[in-house]
Amino acid sequence: MLVLSFLFFMSIFAGVGLASMFVKEDTTDDYLVAGRGMHPALAALSAVSTWNSGYMFIGFIGFTYMMGFTVIWLGLVSTIGQVVAWAWLYKFIQHEGHERGVRSLSSLVAEKAGAPEAKLAAVLSVLFLSIYAAAQLTSGGKALFVMMGWNEMTGILIGFVLVVAYCYAGGIRASIWTDAVQSCVMIVGSTILCWIALQEVGGFGGLASGLEAQDPVLTEFLPPDLRFGFSMWVFAFFLGGLGVAGQPQVVSRVMTLGSDSDRKQAMIWFFVWQTPFVVLMLIIGLASRVLFSEGSFDPELGLPVLAMETMPAIGVGMILASIFAATMSTADSQVLACTAAITDDIKPEWREDHKTTKMVTLVVAAFATMISIGGLYIPGGDSVFVLVVLAVYGLGGIFIPLLTIRWMGYKPDTTHSLVMMGSAFVGVIGWSFLGFAGADGIFPSVPGMGAAFIAHFVMNQIRTPEVSSLGRYNWPDGKKLGAVGSVIGLALLGGEVGYLVSAPDSSDSMGGVGDYTIDSTLFVDDFADGTEYVMDGDTVTLEFNTDTITSWENGDNVVGVRVLMAFDEDETSSGFCTASNNAADTITGTIIHDEYDETSQDSNANGQGAMVFETIWYNSTLAESGNSSGLSEAEIEAQLDADGDGLGAYTLEITVEADAGGRPGCTHSDDGEEINYTVQLLILDYTVGLAS
Template sequence: MVSTIGQLVAWIWLYKYIQKEGSERNLRSLSSLVSSKTGAREAEIAAILSVFFLAIYAAAQLTAGGVALNSMLDWPETTGILIGFVLVVAYCYAGGIRASIWTDAAQSSVMIVGSTILCVVAMGEVGGLSGLHNELASIDSSMVNIYPSGLKFGATLWIAAFFLGGLGVAGQPQVVSRVMTLKDDSDRKQAMVWFFVWQTPFIALMFIIGLACRAIFDGTLSASEAESGLPMLAQSLNPILGGVILASIFAATMSTADSQVLACTAAITDDIKPEWKQDHGRTKQVTLVVAALATGISLVGQQFPGFGDSVFALVVFAVYGLGGIFVPLILIRMAGYEPDSQHTISMMVAALLGVFIWTLMGFGEYVFPSVPGMGAAFAVHFSLCWFRDDSSPNPLGRYSLPTKQFAAIGAVAMVALVGGVEYSYYAIAPDASDASDKTGTYSVVGEYSFYEIAQGSEYIEDGGSVTINASSDDAMSSLDGMNIVGVLVTITHEDTETINGPLCAVAEPPQDDTVEATISHADLSAGEADTNSFDFQLNWHNSSLLNTNVSNMTKADIESMLDGGGIGFGTHDLVIGVTVQNGGGLGCNSNDDGQDVSYTIELVSLDYSVNPV
């Protein structure tokens, strides 16, 4: 819903500017739109970034086609990707942008029919909307709540990311190129009506289908296989209807991919190599190379599970990368601000880094990269306006900066809005622990780290013992936040017994002494004894769960068995004793009164993750 509002704002406001500029300046590409003149340095860089992200976006569509064929026909995903490549090239060669627009219109009909059939089937499987609600609530209560659980950065940024994501559609070259083909503003308004008439029911249908797949395939599909849910659901249909669904999936992916390839071609021939613009043979070669690049990205991505082979991950990265780069530039130009090349390039680079770093750090799980992407671009814009001599000092272009009184009122309103949103999240969002109460199969992965808190050497006489007191405060690095689950003791010793006398050749040789060690902490203890060097560990966690799949348990139960609970902090007492074993005999004297024993005490930290399979 919030994303749709963002798209509505884009159609009413941004697209009006884009259509007008495209018509007046005879533009074909988004990269030309964000520069003052054709061939400018910023236009070239914008075109390169467009090609980079659009190639990834197109690769995601080819990957989706491969997933569909793999799930429904058991064909290798690479086969589906290569078939998609052939279809995309055929689409592009058949008639260019206008043919792409007309085929999109035809394919959208297939998509609506296919999604309607699949939605009816899905509702039958789960028992209607009420049955779907009950199924989802039993799996995870957060799926029937307006808010998800565990938002690290709060609800405000989470909501803002969806709005900016919708607004960011105006930063997608394959969409903007269509807006630029409109003759006048009345065409834009008519196109907007048709857009929402088709998109709104389609999104609603796919949303319901997605939730139904989550309920139907719970425990069957792992998180990494979630994108196979829709084609797997289609397998329950008869061959004819299943074929319609497969056709609708391919229609959705190919209609998007060919538009992206054509947008890449326009960016290259308009802004990187404008001398190729009227050379139709060279233009077709560029189209083929771009399609091959997207195919290569899709094929290589299969070797990087979790990102490169994930349609969702690729789309999110590409969509928000494009939105972060282009939408801030469009907005400031709409306001009448004319940035020079350095200003424009700096904003684009900042947005690129914002999206890339945010994605690399894994924060996209909580807030989509639209926020850091656009936020970084605007931060650079305002900074350059205020501190760079060559940039106009008014960041709002033809609009005056707000007065202090107006700014204060705006700040108060913003604080009130954010406070209200965060309070509502605090009040009604599900507890993150709710999702931990579901019995199922979980993949448990863990890794140990060791932190020395004591080491040394002691000479211990026969029958004697020494006590070493070690504290977690003596660790050479901070243990704050560590999950301490055990203590490791390492004992090394070497027998130094000597024998002498006339009959030593036939007497017992030197015997290894026995060293016994016991470590105690709180009410726990463990020990071991051996004549050789040894180590042993005192644990207060279930190490057998690590690096396995655990079934018939809840996530909370597993975590309780792997969480140290703060037990490892404090004093650890190590007691070491020695029992001498003498060799020699009659006519052969033994010289062995004790033993040198070296010890090391290390706390054991466990870093683990528990994920549903």
Template sequence: MAVTSFIAFMLIFALIGVASMLRRQATTTDYLVAGRSVPAWLAGLSAVATNNSGYMFIGMIGMTYSTGLSSVWLMIGWIAGDLMASLTIMKPLRQVSEMRNVHSFGGLLADWHGHGFIHLRRITGVLTILFLGAYAAAQLTAGSKALSVLFDWPLSTGALIGGGLVLLYSYSGGIRASIWTDAAQSFVMLGSMLILMMAAVQTAGADASIPDALASVSPTYMQWFPGQGWSGALLFVGGWIAAGFGVAGQPHIVIRYMALDRVENLGRFRIYYYTWFTLFYAATIAVGLMARLLLPDAGSFDAELALPLLSQQLLPAPLVGLMLAGLFAATMSTADSLILSCAASFTRDLLPAHKPGYAATKLATVAVVIVALLLSLSGNQSVFALVLIAWGLLAAAFAPLLLVLALGWQPSERVALLAMGSGVVTLLLWRWSGLGSVVYELLQALLLAFSVLVIDHRSATVSCREP
């Protein structure tokens, strides 16, 4: 029954994606930005489903299971930072994308002020393909982990199923298929998480007080902050606010804003986006806490397998299939967007002079899926770690530059590249030093990259004022 339920949901997603062909136009504009005709509710649900990937079902629940209540600051910080980026960047971004008629993230950065920076565009394309490729592999790995636990299937099976389905509808309908399936997947994701949360609360609360039981896990499990003093707490929260602001550097999410039908609909977009985001994130943390009570043998299994193990223990077989479908919906709603963004970067940013057409863009999609599958099958990496690294690298490279462009600044191509490079190098060095346990390394990377742009802007302003 669980397998049948799971397969049924997968077929529904595939059919919705293929059905998008009814609205498809055989143009690169339609394939990559859906003709900039997506209504606010659809774009908002698509963006939030894409943002909340398999990382939430696997990595976030695993972290909450291991660390306790302090994981709530990932939710608070991430949503606060995301909202800051939306309010400062996304309106001018949507306006510029239409005015310049760009179809890729690299094109947006390079042509924002009409300069057509070719080196910036190509390097952005390379970084996008590298980082999003690893990100897509993490999504396929998340699905593999769940299937291996629930059905005792080989780890490769989940990656192959997810990759095959994503290829089917992404190749068929491009970003429009991705957006349509994202919206359907968002309902399955939220519904399955709420069902598991209610089942877990009912089970855990049957024998004892849930707050008391959680407090007894360990002396620090229900502390609001990690035990590092107030300075450590501020850095901890600041790191996750930076992570949320990093949404501006995620090509697969930014493209949803570019596909929105009208800039005036951004307010409605945000209502759908943040309402769903808050409900889902809160339910995820609750499930992670309940899992620690109902699966108390911490250390005897991979914490990132807490959700599939808990659903297997609490839910009847059809709902286990629904839970797994929700997880797969999360992975596919992100993986398809990552893959299409990589295809756009390959065809529009690495080869801007040639401007490959519709058929070449679809072939690039096939190539990216194959590479992501190979990366996923190459090892059993931590989904949480892979997503944080990829998200951080993209944010460090692109978010500060997008912010200053949205503010109307005009950095030169050399300065833009310097800021991107300094952000990426800082993040990698901070992570390599092992200081990521003190504060998420993206905070320092964003500050340094932004400082490079501020110094350049002030220097340019002083030069203009001099007689």
């Protein structure tokens, strides 16, 4: 049933794409930009699909799984950056594309197609877009592996065939039509899966408590121990969102629009459609963390595994077909964008050669496939999120600074443009290879775009100081510039201070469900001792408080309390008494701490007595076992750490019921008993580690 469902939905998607054959024209212009007459809604829905697709289904789910609530910053701030890109840079891109008749983003960074800077931009576009396309193929391979049990390489090769088929069938038009249908199915399928996921985890309350049990840091809105501070960490997400204007496969959708009015309509469609999709994916990613928390679980498989575990076969087939088809049509968009860059800028003599253009498409698709397959044999090389981050921020670093200064009216020459692009490339690649681009660092959008802008200002100052580096705009005077700088500096300082005060500590971070070793030692520390004479029938109440302890030699994880009591017999006799005939007394002790209490009773039947009793509030069996399986680190800690419950007031109650012995002629009396007591605190010291 699963295979039939998958094939059914794939047939629908493929049929929509192939239907474009009946309206296409055999020209390179129609092949690459659909004749610039696409409906705004279709272009927008296609942009949503091609911008998110495998990244959102696989990579974003995995990142959400790892980061918890802090991923909200990525979704929110990145969206703000995308709004700026649509409202500002896309307007410039669309106008320039129409005015100059260009079909590739790389052509826009030069005064004419085929210029050296356009060639370099095209080469870098092909490199990063091929990596991006490889990420899509990897996404499809992972989805088929989880849901159908097929080898990942098989899925990648099937994806290659479909990408080439999409491209050859109708070019960009086939991709857009298919994307639009997929966007609709993606929303419907994601909504159903999100609803099911929430039912599985017990609603939003169960989701939060489940994450808390996995790792308390997952429910924090600030990440722990950011290496370069909070401000740049967040700013990287904004630049990443702004970088949507530097993604050739998305820009190609904008270039298919006929007018600025169409762009505005497409912008509304884009965010109305994408925003709920991002929210749905975020919830699904968090739910997958709660439901699939084994240490060996691949976070990027959260969505397909969730679908497999909770949906009927027809629903699983729909989700699988949506993931696979979306990743393939996105990959084909990226391959077509590479084709446009090659035929318009690297080899402009191929620009109008439709047959050669299709051959270029085939070669680029094969190159992306080789990258995807190669990633299977490199540690971390099959991470969709890592591949997408590298590609998106690489493209953003190359194009956004150049597009920005051109929008401002600055006309960089070839040398200027080449240095800016080279600086961005070195910034992105160097930053990534240094290991600074991780979740606790800064995504490479900041060093990439930062290096390009620095290169621009330096080149302008050295080569053309008489020209404003802001193009048609002038720098404000020193006073205004200082005021603006002060405001920005204070805002950044406030953000960093707030982060230092509010951010959780990395020591709070814990592992998920898995196999752990537990090394524990239970210390017994004397807390209070003394002697009390308790009269017959009376109860003596003694109060103690841990506030009196000035130094905790073995830590303050108090997990229990123990009481030792010893007593003799002080019964007296008078008269003719030749042998002891004492009666046993009953001594009752009760120790109370908050809601915990324990009572013990004994007697001095043999002339003396003693008793030991205790109450504990930790899982002693777990601690003594030395290992755990099937629990998260947070769940283990919850059973071993008192979390302050052992601190505070303790009450010891001692009751004596004395009984006097004797016989005729020998009178006994017993007014009470002298009780020696010691109160001890049980302190647990433990460490939890992953089992080898």
